[in-house]
Amino acid sequence: MATKNQASGGVSRQVLADHVYEALLGALMDGRLEAGTPVSIDGMARELDVSPTPVREALARLEATGMVRRMALRGYRVAPLFSPEELADLMDARLVIEPANAFMACKHADQELTGRLQQAIEDLKAAPRGPSFAEFRAYWEADERFHRMIAESANNQFLLSAYNALGGQVQRFRFFGGLGVTDADYAIAEHTEILKAFEAGDAELARQKMIDHIEGVKQRSQHDSEVRN
Amino acid sequence: MATKNQASGGVSRQVLADHVYEALLGALMDGRLEAGTPVSIDGMARELDVSPTPVREALARLEATGMVRRMALRGYRVAPLFSPEELADLMDARLVIEPANAFMACKHADQELTGRLQQAIEDLKAAPRGPSFAEFRAYWEADERFHRMIAESANNQFLLSAYNALGGQVQRFRFFGGLGVTDADYAIAEHTEILKAFEAGDAELARQKMIDHIEGVKQRSQHDSEVRN
DNA sequence: ACAGCATAGATCCTATAGGAAATGCGATTC
DNA sequence: GAATCGCATTTCCTATAGGATCTATGCTGT
Numbered sequence: 478m479a480t481k482n483q484a485s486g487g488v489s490r491q492v493l494a495d496h497v498y499e500a501l502l503g504a505l506m507d508g509r510l511e512a513g514t515p516v517s518i519d520g521m522a523r524e525l526d527v528s529p530t531p532v533r534e535a536l537a538r539l540e541a542t543g544m545v546r547r548m549a550l551r552g553y554r555v556a557p558l559f560s561p562e563e564l565a566d567l568m569d570a571r572l573v574i575e576p577a578n579a580f581m582a583c584k585h586a587d588q589e590l591t592g593r594l595q596q597a598i599e600d601l602k603a604a605p606r607g608p609s610f611a612e613f614r615a616y617w618e619a620d621e622r623f624h625r626m627i628a629e630s631a632n633n634q635f636l637l638s639a640y641n642a643l644g645g646q647v648q649r650f651r652f653f654g655g656l657g658v659t660d661a662d663y664a665i666a667e668h669t670e671i672l673k674a675f676e677a678g679d680a681e682l683a684r685q686k687m688i689d690h691i692e693g694v695k696q697r698s699q700h701d702s703e704v705r706n
Numbered sequence: 707m708a709t710k711n712q713a714s715g716g717v718s719r720q721v722l723a724d725h726v727y728e729a730l731l732g733a734l735m736d737g738r739l740e741a742g743t744p745v746s747i748d749g750m751a752r753e754l755d756v757s758p759t760p761v762r763e764a765l766a767r768l769e770a771t772g773m774v775r776r777m778a779l780r781g782y783r784v785a786p787l788f789s790p791e792e793l794a795d796l797m798d799a800r801l802v803i804e805p806a807n808a809f810m811a812c813k814h815a816d817q818e819l820t821g822r823l824q825q826a827i828e829d830l831k832a833a834p835r836g837p838s839f840a841e842f843r844a845y846w847e848a849d850e851r852f853h854r855m856i857a858e859s860a861n862n863q864f865l866l867s868a869y870n871a872l873g874g875q876v877q878r879f880r881f882f883g884g885l886g887v888t889d890a891d892y893a894i895a896e897h898t899e900i901l902k903a904f905e906a907g908d909a910e911l912a913r914q915k916m917i918d919h920i921e922g923v924k925q926r927s928q929h930d931s932e933v934r935n
Numbered sequence: 936a937c938a939g940c941a942t943a944g945a946t947c948c949t950a951t952a953g954g955a956a957a958t959g960c961g962a963t964t965c
Numbered sequence: 966g967a968a969t970c971g972c973a974t975t976t977c978c979t980a981t982a983g984g985a986t987c988t989a990t991g992c993t994g995t
Contacts, residue, residue: 490778490779490986491778492778492779492947492948492949493948493949494948494949495778517975517976517977518976518977518978519975519976519977520975520976527949527950528949528950528951529950529951529977529978530759530762530948530949530950530951531948531949533759533762533763533977533978534762534763534766537763537766537767538766538767538769538770540767541767541770541771542770543867549719549720549721549724549977549978550719550721550955550956550957550976550977550978551956551957551958551976551977552957552976552977563863566862566863566864566865567864569810569862569864569865570862570864570865570867570868571864573802573803573806573865573868574802574803574868577802581798633795633798633799634792634795635795635796635798635799635871635872635875636795636798636799636802638772638799638871638872638875639799639802639803639868639871639872641871642864642867642868642870642871643864643867643868646864646867719956721977721978721979722978722979723978723979746945746946746947747946747947747948748945748946748947749945749946756979756980757979757980757981758947758948758980758981759978759979759980759981760978760979762947762948778947778948779946779947779948779985779986779987780946780947780986780987780988781946781947781987
């Protein structure tokens with residue numbers, strides 16, 4: 478408590494539960510917490526040197542993202558890995574939501590958006606492709622940023638909520654797949670196609686290119702799943 | 707605490723936070739908590755005669771549904787009413803997700819599902835249409851059940867998550883609209899059309915009829931919004 | 936009269952303590 | 966040898982207390 482929370486640049490400051498949330502999210506992201514691992518409230522509190530109360534609150538929020546699961550009186554644990562079938566289901570769900578996002582985002586795309594999409598693609602190209610989580614993170618961040626920007630630019634808070642409901646799962650699949658970057662070249666090419674549609678202002682084309690992209694991801698992920706087994 | 711939690715029929719028992727969650731949800735549903743109302747943690751704890759800790763956890767879960775909003779160090783408040791534009795956005799989002807649900811659910815619909823959909827329509831017909839929340843609730847419950855059954859029958863947990871991300875909002879719009887049942891006849895007819903498509907096993911038709919239904923809801927809700935102002 | 940400030944109350948946030956339940960381990964019995 | 970029972974430890978869950986922050990009211994000064 479002695480540590481003052483200065484530099485609260487914005488109007489909304491942060492409380493401990495927020496920091497715990499970020500810490501847990503980070504641990505889930507870069508693989509320190511593996512699928513199936515129990516997440517003890519008291520244990521995590523000791524580890525982060527806080528009391529159990531903010532940990533409890535952070536976990537309640539995380540549960541909504543699907544990253545952890547809760548059983549009453551038995552605690553939380555990291556959500557299990559996806560089966561190939563579930564992976565296909567996830568991609569099917571993305572095929573429902575993200576092409577619609579692309580269509581609507583393209584309708585009112587400006588130069589700033591296309592510029593930032595371009596930047597995300599450049600970052601994707603520049604990102605290291607090593608198998609370690611730390612390296613992986615930069616790649617994933619650029620990929621996620623590309624899709625999220627489109628979701629946000631659709632200008633529909635409800636579609637964004639739906640995307641968020643999936644977003645966390647997409648991340649988990651990527652990281653816990655443990656495969657590293659296997660489809661960078663394809664992804665870069667497909668992202669570029671989507672960007673071109675945005676620059677042309679062709680919303681219907683943008684929708685189609687997003688479909689193509691996710692179909693591609695789906696097929697490649699299925700292939701990767703087979704390799705893994 | 708003296709009250710034993712017997713009758714734990716299932717494997718997962720309930721804890722206090724679950725009860726608080728249900729109580730808050732009920733209060734939000736039937737209008738006891740109006741839009742914009744602050745929800746004090748300590749106050750709610752006193753009212754429900756529990757400690758603030760489970761209230762805090764229940765509110766953290768509720769925040770994910772969009773029913774309440776949180777500002778750090780300033781507490782929770784019931785999410786504000788929708789503007790007509792937001793209402794249109796919500797319907798657009800439903801137009802993205804629910805037709806896809808209908809399509810996929812129809813693909814493996816059995817007699818049990820159609821029977822239960824039929825029952826939901828019957829309940830819709832039988833429900834009172836008074837303006838009071840208590841009366842309204844039965845109507846809403848049957849309507850929500852119809853859509854939820856379809857979402858669940860799509861057999862895709864991720865699409866179901868996406869639907870859930872919207873579901874809470876749909877409820878809020880209905881109840882906080884404060885308009886009572888204004889479109890029962892239309893809704894019953896449109897639901898019946900969807901059911902027919904299910905019985906015929908025509909997935910593409912089911913998708914289209916769901917589109918028609920939500921388009922109808924969208925138009926009627928826009929009209930209602932104008933009436934309200 | 937109105938703006939600015941100080942104080943009081945309420946509220947949020949975190950830590951701590953203790954009871955209740957679940958898990959793990961060893962001893963006992965068939 | 967395998968299954969079951971009992972006990973100890975761990976963990977979850979809830980309550981309580983106190984510090985930090987926010988909001989509102991009243992006061993002062995211009």
